[in-house]
Amino acid sequence: MAKQPMLKFVTVERDMPQKRAAEERNKDFHEIYAEYADAKAKEQASRCSQCGVPYCQSHCPLHNNIPDWLRLTAEGRLREAYELSQATNTFPEICGRICPQDRLCEGNCVIEQSGHGTVTIGSVEKYITDTAWENGWVETIAPKKERIESVGIIGAGPGGLAAADVLRRAGVQVTVYDRYDRGGGLLTYGIPGFKLEKDVVLRRVEQLEQGGVEFVMNCDVGSDITFEEIRNKHNAVVIATGVYKSRDLQGPGAGAKGIVRAIDYLTTGNRIGFGDKVAEFDSGALNAEGKQVVVVGGGDTAMDCVRTAIRQGAKSVKCLYRRDRENMPGSQREVQNAEEEGVIFQWLSAPKGFAGDPVTTVKVQQMRLGAPDASGRQSPEEIEGAITDEPADLVIKALGFEPEDLPTLWDQKELEVTRWGTIKAEFTTGRTAMDGVFAVGDIVRGASLVVWAIRDGRDCAAAVLDDLNAAQSVAAE
Template identity: 80%
Template sequence: MLKFVQIERDMPEKRTAEARKEDFDEIYAEFAQAKAEEQASRCSQCGVPYCQSHCPLHNNIPDWLRLTATGRLEEAYATSQATNTFPEICGRICPQDRLCEGNCVIEQSGHGTVTIGAVEKYITDTAWENGWVKPFAPLHERSESVGIIGAGPGGLAAADMLRRAGVQVTIYDRYDRAGGLLTYGIPGFKLEKDVVMRRNKLLEDSGVTFVMNCNVGEDISFADLRAKHDAVIIATGVYKSRDLAMPGSGAAGIVKAIDFLTVSNKRSFGDTVAEFDSGELNAEGKKVVVIGGGDTAMDCVRTSIREGATSVKCLYRRDRANMPGSQREVQNAEEEGVVFEWLSAPKGFADADGKVTGVMVQKMRLGAPDATGRQAPEVIEGADYVEEADLVIKALGFEPEDLPTLWGQPELPVTRWGTVKAEFKSGATDLPGVYAVGDIVRGASLVVWAIKDGRDCAEAILERFNAKAAVAAE
């Protein structure tokens, strides 16, 4: 260990931009064992591991780096899996530059951070390849059952923890495949779909029941779920897209990011999708403009490139330094040919015969800080122009659906933002036996936070079940 002075930071080899633009395969190669051990050996094993404290799951990062550096990969996987339900997914999609790697002690000393995410991915992929990841069987079965609404990362993490304890778990989801945004929101070049599917199968083989194509409020009522299960976890995520109410916003060719990405991901499974075949949600041969500056916008611009767009531009109202998306993703997008128009915001849309032909753009500058401390964008008068576009994708973030109305449950407590009101640690709501986790509580956030919420909620439910059992036994 402690080799960060002699050994420089090194990432797995990245495929050339020209090569990766042609497919949806992952852009990074896998570490070889010697390289993974070398990079893991750069960890300083510091007394206060800021990488661990800045990870929402508080993963034992220095421990599994040390185990990797000394060739003890199966133990490294066991250590990683102990605190993280899906380490191979977090290794691929977590914004390490903002979390663990961004707080690495040796990075602060100028030696370049440890490549934590790449090593985490390598450890778990190796575990799968060697058969160390197996369906699990609880030591004993319990009579209690939990119904989980939503098969995204929060719901799946809770299901994993509960099932390991012997609880009977059923997951209900509106889609035909489990995984939520992991399956239909994140493109394959960031997260290959077989990685998600094998986790789903592991849970199924371990006794979790999946009820797919099931809309709560239509196919089954929320009241029926509560009557059927000892506890219910709401893990629906947030899927309602923020919109733009401005001139021309109703023109054809202006689409939502979630619709665009879902269709693209369905195609990656080999599904036939009418909206893609018709060209409605297909970027091929089009001038594409994406509005937004988060990771979803980055997914949209890079997907458009791969679908064969003639040009792809991204409008963001602040500058690069204030962009909420991953800087690593911005760099990848630029390498692939995406053009970023910083300090640019839409004010309307131009159209011909009801079909969008361009975005009316107003140039901005950064003024005084707003309530959050970020500099607020201000319009530069007289600097407007029209950006030509055949397809405009709105990647403006997501809001919660109106669950009390959709489910006929006016007593379900929600905040003024529409998120479900739940206790910080346990996820418990004011409705007895009803819990909520992930984005439906936090608002749109990171996958790793949803995983933490799911695990914390499962722990709270188990404590409640155990306390109830103890009372009954007296």
């Protein structure tokens, strides 16, 4: 009788891949976690209890078949594990690196609830696909049959790329338009290399290019090409622009030099990593070296900023967040990593104003948590008179992102938006009120997770294919 390869959580403890020491990793932009060795990946995968109702799977936006590919990994059947993982997720090695597993799959692991420590799902997911790339199992996209229809996708971020992948595998002619010079969107320019090294993203872009997807880069829709031109050129259009408009700081002095947007700061840091020449970095405007840095915000973008500033050689890095640690939206794992690397968190703190131009001081208002708001979270309230001065040479605004006014920018007044400015689109399909126009990802949801953008892109591509097939059937009658 074959030996049972699973259910070893009782005897085998949870063990994450080795994390590089903080004093070593805070000086470079390489990923901080090592790769599992084959034996360790099998061991950790074998801890899965193979639940009858796998909550890890149901709480994954992509509904990845996690228990089955964990079992295949434990049995040493890695190629099958990769193929099963890839069947539901366009970019499993990216999700394995940057998904907040503590809030999704791992946070809902049954053995975690029983006190045994969750299965390290994300690390195994990353290992499976990295191994697939190393062994040449990731094949070039080769449609069985080419189709004459074409689809234009605006935005080369995770939602747009996921849609491009599904459509191209079905033989559709796909063109992706993007304002940047490299594909990947926020995967390339928003997320720092210590969380997601850029070759991991760009090899996926290259896979799509080799599979026949056309990329039109440095293309700003509304100025370099009109939306109407794109619409006339293709059978369908998918809008996957993401949300790039930064929320602003309020208070006296908020417009001073030295107060910058997180997106500008992170994009510059990633460009420097590529070896690009960036004047704002050379001048020091978007470089934290030797500076007293204050980051305002409590999400994952704020964590990216504080950890980038440490690596650039900041004199000090502090993060202000208006709620407490338990109520912050960012990953607790990221907070721990940042603290290990030397970041100081000031909870229940918010900027009240700024002194100096360039900025020299942040006026910090102490807060307390009051009654719950409409979402159920306790609302922060100011403590009267509790204001302190925090020295700062560089203040980074990481307060989240809002959609740009696309109907105005693209001269498309009939493109319906919600009261938040996001595009109004049908749930699951991404269909808008405009014929043949779809929308996916953050431009529909508001600022959200990469994994949700991938889900939206895949679902939308399926809906586009349904429409193309329906039109083809009508034409054949």
